[in-house]
Structure formats: C-alpha cells, structure tokens
Amino acid sequence: MSAPLLSPEATAAALPYPALAREIAALLADPSVRVPPRLVQPLPGGGSLFVMPATDARVAITKLITFVADNTTRGLPTIQGDIVVFDAATGQRSAIVDGPTVTARRTAAVSLLALQTLAPQAEGPLLIVGAGVQGRSHLEAYLAGLGAQRLHEVRVASRSAASADALVAHAQALGLRARRVDDPDAALADCPLVVSATPAQAVCLRATPRDDTFVAAVGAFTPRMVEWAPEACRDLAARGTLVVDTRDADHEAGDLLQAGIDVAALPTLADALAGRVAPRGPVFFKSCGWAGWDLAAARCVARAQAARG
Known part of the structure; x- marks a missing residue:
C-alpha cells in the first residue's frame, strides 16, 4: 500500500x-x-x-x-x-x-512554546515584522495559544504594503484589532510581543525592545542572514535574556553571530523548559530551525x- x-x-x-x-x-x-x-x-x-x-x-x-x-x-x-x-x-x-x-506551523509552534515558557508579559499588542507565510503562521499560533482577549491587537510591518495590508485583513477577520505600521522600530515601544519573520536579507530592526518584551526572531537561520542590527543584539545581550532554539544555532544564528555574541554560551529552549533559565529584561528567542x-x-x-x- x-x-x-x-x-x-x-x-x-x-x-x-x-x-x-x-x-x-x-x-x-x-x-x-x-x-x-x-x-x-x-x-x-x-x-x-x-x-x-x-x-x-x-x-x-x-x-x-x-x-x-x-x-x-x-x-x-x-x-x-x-x-x-x-x-x-x-x-x-x-x-x-x-x-x-x-515548516510554517512547527516554527510558529516553537515560538509559542518559548513565549509560554519565557515571556515576561504574555499578552499583546503583537508586532509582526514580515508579512509572509511565517508572519501569518505566528499570528495564528499566538491567537490559538493566547486567545483573542490577551492578544487583542496586532501591528504589521513589511517592505510590501500590500502584504502588510493582507495580513492586517486576516487578523481583523480573526477578530483582532490590527493595523499596518511603516516604522517597526517606533512600534517596538508599544508592543510587548514581537515576531521578526522577514526574508532576512538585510537589517530591518535597529531599535531595542522595552524591558517586558518577548521577541521571537525567526527570519535569519544561516550565518549570513540578518534581521536585527548588531548593536541591538548586543544591547539585548547586556540587559536582557538571549535564548536559542537548539545548539544548532551556535553556527546558524546570523543576527547574533554577526553581533559577535558567543552563541554557544547561550541557553536553549530545552534549558528553559527544564527550569534552568531565569529571564530578566527583554527576552530574545532566536529560532534557526531543527529537524x-x-x-x-x-x-x-x-x-x-x-x-x-
């Protein structure tokens, strides 16, 4: 058969x-x-x-x-x-x-699990940077995991206004307040939940999140790819908590490697689930993928x- x-x-x-x-x-x-x-x-x-x-x-x-x-x-x-x-x-x-x-659903589910385990404040508004497949799957995963009352509002930034508007319309159809934003750096100040899910061919975020933020950074999954500026990553390392999905990120986490961060010294999601991570400040979860x-x-x-x- x-x-x-x-x-x-x-x-x-x-x-x-x-x-x-x-x-x-x-x-x-x-x-x-x-x-x-x-x-x-x-x-x-x-x-x-x-x-x-x-x-x-x-x-x-x-x-x-x-x-x-x-x-x-x-x-x-x-x-x-x-x-x-x-x-x-x-x-x-x-x-x-x-x-x-x-790929879309397991990546978003990993981010949801990390959010449930590590987020200082597991409620919206949610900022999604990158309005492609991963942006959509993360929106749906967070809504399924948190519910509309806790997520309640979504802001979407994308290089393509049409893509951003389409994801905004999808969020609204799911019962959420949503709007497009043209400056993701400025939007960081209002959003304790952030997903960066761009093609990761160039830096798209340079500002640093507020102290109660949980970031799921999923777009850059090779050493050459990047979404977050090196100075933002170094600031996050200094005042917050960096966690990677697995040890494979040691040689794949482009954002962090290009910032000169010792990725091999960072805890993994498994460490967090085992209670070996005590989050402080903004939490930056770097996801590179794993079979x-x-x-x-x-x-x-x-x-x-x-x-x-």
Missing part, C-alpha cells in the same frame, strides 16, 4: 498549534530522539537545498526542502518540498507531508492517522 500524500490542508489539520507546541516540549524530553546536523547544499541560482533527517523510537523522517529568498518575485513560495515519514521499526514509509506547511521540530510534527501526523484507524 502506498503511503498517503497529505495536502497542505490535511497537513495543517493534523497540526493544531497548541497540540504541536505540547508535542515539541515532549520531544525535547524524549531520550530516544536523534537529530544529526542538517545538510545545507547551495544551489546555483543562490538558493539552498536542506536535507534534515531525525528519528525517535517510533518515527523516522527526512525533510527535503529548498529555500530561495527571491522566489516572491517569481510568484513562487520561498520554501518548497516535502517530509517523508517512516515507521522506525519496520522502515515502512507511512506518509509524505507538505514541507512548507510543516526535531519536524519530527514532532510527524509524531502529530502519526497520531492523527492512528486516530482515524
């Missing part, structure tokens, strides 16, 4: 954000999880091919995706590909799930398949 190929819609339905955040926390406590370093192969056109395997005692995956930052100019997604899911005991392929959908997050999503998919019989 051939393995089911899940559409983007079916993939999303199997990955509700709060459940996926809980699965990510469970995965970080699972000693059977094995995640080797991902392979990043440069492509001739300037993009990258990512090969990301992972396994636990029951499920094995390989994620195969491409990232091409300027695909928006071609009318194409910046991330394309699939995740192949196997039974770890038999080696049988059990599913092929939509890679971009998993373990995709494995958590595959575990959710496997559970949904089992429930359907």
Whole structure:
C-alpha cells in the first residue's frame, strides 16, 4: 500500500498549534530522539537545498526542502518540498507531508512554546515584522495559544504594503484589532510581543525592545542572514535574556553571530523548559530551525492517522 500524500490542508489539520507546541516540549524530553546536523547544499541560482533527517523510537523522517529568498518575485513560495515519514521499526514509509506547511506551523509552534515558557508579559499588542507565510503562521499560533482577549491587537510591518495590508485583513477577520505600521522600530515601544519573520536579507530592526518584551526572531537561520542590527543584539545581550532554539544555532544564528555574541554560551529552549533559565529584561528567542521540530510534527501526523484507524 502506498503511503498517503497529505495536502497542505490535511497537513495543517493534523497540526493544531497548541497540540504541536505540547508535542515539541515532549520531544525535547524524549531520550530516544536523534537529530544529526542538517545538510545545507547551495544551489546555483543562490538558493539552498536542506536535507534534515531525525528519528525517535517510533518515527523516522527526512525533510527535503529548498529555500530561495527571491522566489516572491517569481510568484513562487520561498520554501518548497516535502517530509517523508517512516515507521522506525519496520522502515515502512507511512506518509509524505507538505514541507512548507510543516515548516510554517512547527516554527510558529516553537515560538509559542518559548513565549509560554519565557515571556515576561504574555499578552499583546503583537508586532509582526514580515508579512509572509511565517508572519501569518505566528499570528495564528499566538491567537490559538493566547486567545483573542490577551492578544487583542496586532501591528504589521513589511517592505510590501500590500502584504502588510493582507495580513492586517486576516487578523481583523480573526477578530483582532490590527493595523499596518511603516516604522517597526517606533512600534517596538508599544508592543510587548514581537515576531521578526522577514526574508532576512538585510537589517530591518535597529531599535531595542522595552524591558517586558518577548521577541521571537525567526527570519535569519544561516550565518549570513540578518534581521536585527548588531548593536541591538548586543544591547539585548547586556540587559536582557538571549535564548536559542537548539545548539544548532551556535553556527546558524546570523543576527547574533554577526553581533559577535558567543552563541554557544547561550541557553536553549530545552534549558528553559527544564527550569534552568531565569529571564530578566527583554527576552530574545532566536529560532534557526531543527529537524526535531519536524519530527514532532510527524509524531502529530502519526497520531492523527492512528486516530482515524
């Protein structure tokens, strides 16, 4: 029997954000999880091919995706590909799930888990810088995790006014007050929740957040990429708390590496979940991605398949 190929819609339905955040926390406590370093192969056109395997005692995956930052100019997604899911005991392929959908939802679920664990003030207004797929998924994840009463207001900044307006309209359709802002640095003063989810080809934030802010910085996931200015990162390191998603960030967290910060000395999300982080000042959560997050999503998919019989 051939393995089911899940559409983007079916993939999303199997990955509700709060459940996926809980699965990510469970995965970080699972000693059977094995995640080797991902392979990043440069492509001739300037993009990258990512090969990301992972396994636990029951499920094995390989994620195969491409990232091409300027695909928006071609009318194409910046991330394309699939995740192949196997039974770890038999080696049988059990599913092929939509890679971009998993990437969007697991990244936002990781940010939600970090917010729930570390945020000094887990309520809005929320500032989203970057109105693409990740901006939308983070909006939906935070709404699912916090509820409209706590999130209540969203401000969106983007290089594209049309993209910002579209995300504003989506937030309003979800029952939130929302508006576009043209100066994200100025908006930092009013927003205790911040998500930066740009293509990360140039600095877009130079100011520093207020002391009660939780930042999820997800756009820059290679050493060459950057969203936050080096001086802002150094200020955050001096007066706040920096946390990375995993130890893979030691050589991938472009914002922090370009600021000269010793990323290897920073705590991880697993440290925070284990109670080994005492946040002070603004919290800056740097997310670079990890195949373990995709494995958590595959575990959710496997559970949904089992429930359907």
